[in-house]
Amino acid sequence: MSRLGVGVLFLALAGPLAAQDAAAWRDSAYRLSAERQRVWDSLKQDDAEIEEIARRSGLVVSASSEYRAFAEEVLDRFDAARRRWFGAALPGPAGFRITLRQGESWSFGRQTSRPQSLSIAGVPDTGDVRLAPFVPDANLGSPEKAAQRFLGEYGTLMMSSAPAAIRRWLRAGLLLDMGEDSRRERAMYSLVTGVGKAQRACVQGDATGCAHALGIRRSGDPDAGGEYYPLVRADMLLAALEQGGQGAWTRLMAAGGAVEEGLAAAAGTPADSMLVRWRDGLLALQPDRGPLSLSAAGLILGWSALILAAGLAIARWV
Amino acid sequence: MLRWLAAAALVLGALYVTLFRAAPPVPESASGPEFTRIADLMSRQRRAMILWSALAARDSALARLAVSAVPPGEPRILATGFGSEVVSKEAEAQVRRRWRAVGAADSSVRTLVLLYNGAEFDTLRSQVFPYSGALLPANDSGTCVAMTSGILKDGREIDIRQSQLDLALAPCLLRAAFGVPGRPMREWLERTGHAAARSNAWLDRPRSILDGRGQLPWEPMYDETWSGLYAGGGTSLIRRLATVELIMMLAPPYLMGGPALRCLAGNTAECSRTVLDSTSPRWEALPGDLTGFQSWSRRARPDALVSVHPVGDWFLSDIIRQEGRDRFARFWRSEQPLEASFREAFGRELGEWTRDWGIRQRLGSWEERYSRKSVVLGANLAPSWPLLALGWTAAALLLAAWTARRRQVTA
Numbered sequence: 017m018s019r020l021g022v023g024v025l026f027l028a029l030a031g032p033l034a035a036q037d038a039a040a041w042r043d044s045a046y047r048l049s050a051e052r053q054r055v056w057d058s059l060k061q062d063d064a065e066i067e068e069i070a071r072r073s074g075l076v077v078s079a080s081s082e083y084r085a086f087a088e089e090v091l092d093r094f095d096a097a098r099r100r101w102f103g104a105a106l107p108g109p110a111g112f113r114i115t116l117r118q119g120e121s122w123s124f125g126r127q128t129s130r131p132q133s134l135s136i137a138g139v140p141d142t143g144d145v146r147l148a149p150f151v152p153d154a155n156l157g158s159p160e161k162a163a164q165r166f167l168g169e170y171g172t173l174m175m176s177s178a179p180a181a182i183r184r185w186l187r188a189g190l191l192l193d194m195g196e197d198s199r200r201e202r203a204m205y206s207l208v209t210g211v212g213k214a215q216r217a218c219v220q221g222d223a224t225g226c227a228h229a230l231g232i233r234r235s236g237d238p239d240a241g242g243e244y245y246p247l248v249r250a251d252m253l254l255a256a257l258e259q260g261g262q263g264a265w266t267r268l269m270a271a272g273g274a275v276e277e278g279l280a281a282a283a284g285t286p287a288d289s290m291l292v293r294w295r296d297g298l299l300a301l302q303p304d305r306g307p308l309s310l311s312a313a314g315l316i317l318g319w320s321a322l323i324l325a326a327g328l329a330i331a332r333w334v
Numbered sequence: 335m336l337r338w339l340a341a342a343a344l345v346l347g348a349l350y351v352t353l354f355r356a357a358p359p360v361p362e363s364a365s366g367p368e369f370t371r372i373a374d375l376m377s378r379q380r381r382a383m384i385l386w387s388a389l390a391a392r393d394s395a396l397a398r399l400a401v402s403a404v405p406p407g408e409p410r411i412l413a414t415g416f417g418s419e420v421v422s423k424e425a426e427a428q429v430r431r432r433w434r435a436v437g438a439a440d441s442s443v444r445t446l447v448l449l450y451n452g453a454e455f456d457t458l459r460s461q462v463f464p465y466s467g468a469l470l471p472a473n474d475s476g477t478c479v480a481m482t483s484g485i486l487k488d489g490r491e492i493d494i495r496q497s498q499l500d501l502a503l504a505p506c507l508l509r510a511a512f513g514v515p516g517r518p519m520r521e522w523l524e525r526t527g528h529a530a531a532r533s534n535a536w537l538d539r540p541r542s543i544l545d546g547r548g549q550l551p552w553e554p555m556y557d558e559t560w561s562g563l564y565a566g567g568g569t570s571l572i573r574r575l576a577t578v579e580l581i582m583m584l585a586p587p588y589l590m591g592g593p594a595l596r597c598l599a600g601n602t603a604e605c606s607r608t609v610l611d612s613t614s615p616r617w618e619a620l621p622g623d624l625t626g627f628q629s630w631s632r633r634a635r636p637d638a639l640v641s642v643h644p645v646g647d648w649f650l651s652d653i654i655r656q657e658g659r660d661r662f663a664r665f666w667r668s669e670q671p672l673e674a675s676f677r678e679a680f681g682r683e684l685g686e687w688t689r690d691w692g693i694r695q696r697l698g699s700w701e702e703r704y705s706r707k708s709v710v711l712g713a714n715l716a717p718s719w720p721l722l723a724l725g726w727t728a729a730a731l732l733l734a735a736w737t738a739r740r741r742q743v744t745a
Binding site for chain 1: 341344345348372383385459
């Protein structure tokens with residue numbers, strides 16, 4: 017077939033029908049996106065009764081009636097925790113706003129209770145949508161939980177401005193909403209149960225092994241084995257930020273380049289010292305007693321005694 | 335009487351301590367209909383965005399093919415929608431690496447790699463990638479256009495996703511290595527949206543490595559009745575006792591569908607069926623000359639328990655890795671029905687090969703590693719179970735009788 021013939025055939029295939037289809041799906045995608053945004057905005061407007069409760073060093077906390085009592089405590093907890101890792105740094109010059117919302121319930125299509133909101137903003141709070149995640153159905157049962165959830169969202173905002181190499185290395189984010197005890201315990205468990213050669217070397221105190229198992233530096237040994245889960249990387253980064261103190265986050269942002277350099281800059285120490293300190297900190301968390309709690313043991317014994325007593329009481333004792 | 339009341343109070347107290355010692359349960363329904371509506375709108379928006387990007391990329395590719403022929407050999411890389419003077423060194427390196435691994439490419443196959451601008455699709459924040467796949471024009475079986483999106487960074491360099499480019503390249507790489515497929519193979523690939531041909535691992539992964547990244551060999555799908563059970567089912571007592579979770583943990587791996595289970599249990603005819611009748615994940619609005627794309631989540635369907643689920647997307651890649659390129663080329667180009675050509679090329683039945691592959695893949699999957707569910711069809715009560723139950727019952731009866739005998743008082 018001549019080149020002209022092939023061209024005509026292709027043009028016939030790329031004819032008006034296909035073009036129209038693409039345009040129709042484009043319109044549909046935009047219409048659905050606008051509709052989604054409209055429903056989202058209508059949810060936010062339900063928060064008319066939210067009012068400012070307190071201000072602290074560039075942060076403002078606002079709450080609706082149910083959360084006014086502990087809003088200030090949430091702000092204090094959140095501020096203390098964020099300073100521990102990020103110092104006074106903000107996600108961006110436009111500030112930020114994080115809103116948690118909970119409590120609405122529906123029955124047979126009717127709203128039986130109004131939603132309650134708790135919001136923390138960093139001034140200037142320009143209302144930039146990109147910096148204002150809205151978290152529905154957050155569990156705000158206590159100031160600790162609420163502060164934890166705020167911290168998780170804040171960590172996500174901060175990481176969005178972190179160097180690309182660090183973001184790629186981290187894989188799963190900072191996981192700050194997980195709770196420190198839980199995160200560190202899991203990281204410790206991963207550290208001590210890793211079976212790869214580099215992982216075992218890391219437990220023994222070899223910084224090169226730790227660097228390989230964390231994906232920071234290749235050891236060159238083809239038998240070095242696998243790497244730790246992303247959670248362990250998050251724990252490493254947070255440990256480096258904590259080691260580095262107030263200016264750690266700023267140094268991390270300024271470092272750029274390789275992950276190892278960034279982490280060492282954040283920690284303010286050579287990479288190997290930072291890794292050994294991190295490993296020592298995790299090993300210190302190893303449990304010194306068994307997992308069976310007193311209450312669980314009591315419950316088991318209680319049930320056993322009850323069943324035994326029931327069995328022995330079948331016959332009458334004359 | 336008092337003793338009975340005390341015993342009843344004791345039992346009730348024990349039940350209370352067991353069931354209510356944990357934190358109070360979450361409210362029955364914490365989310366309103368707006369959230370369901372937002373989720374539904376997001377799902378439809380994603381579908382519309384992917385179809386829009388697929389059709390727009392197809393239009394660009396067909397328009398390009400209409401004005402300039404694609405030369406045979408190593409593929410040309412074209413960028414569309416970015417302006418002039420843009421390059422993607424990352425894409426060039428990846429394509430070069432892949433074609434080097436192919437070796438001598440088939441001279442009858444011409445490949446074009448089209449990088450289209452994903453910026454506009456990104457503005458919708460749909461949280462999924464735009465379309466990545468291949469255009470295989472129906473009137474020209476020798477041409478393959480791999481299409482994926484990119485984003486311009488620093489004004490000159492196009493940033494691409496390597497995994498997405500690999501997905502788009504997969505059908506073209508198979509054609510470059512083995513030529514134009516025979517009609518039965520072509521029809522099967524089109525019918526299944528190339529679902530089994532999305533892995534390029536055959537190019538460089540050693541045969542000894544188990545591929546599949548720990549996934550199940552047939553795509554897991556939830557039956558809609560299960561999600562209904564989770565969403566609306568049961569009282570808080572049932573939830574507390576984790577009844578639904580226990581049933582799910584103890585049940586055989588129904589997620590892969592009945593035919594796959596029968597295949598794993600040794601029914602080779604069902605194994606063939608899971609390959610030949612593999613349901614396609616493509617959407618109806620996608621033209622037949624475009625390959626399908628990866629779904630982003632586990633899907634639910636009303637007949638998930640009984641239907642044939644798509645076979646793993648590394649299935650063809652594994653055939654090549656296990657059987658070698660030369661024999662696969664015969665299978666690929668054969669004009670005989672798929673089962674006959676498989677037998678002729680590899681000396682084995684398709685069903686038998688698929689059964690062995692499925693068992694191997696399942697044993698290496700995360701699902702098997704963490705749940706270890708056995709595949710038992712029909713009644714699944716092991717013979718030892720009734721014996722064990724009867725034995726313990728007899729022991730309990732004997733203990734009770736012995737205790738009662740000791741307490742008898744004769745007049």
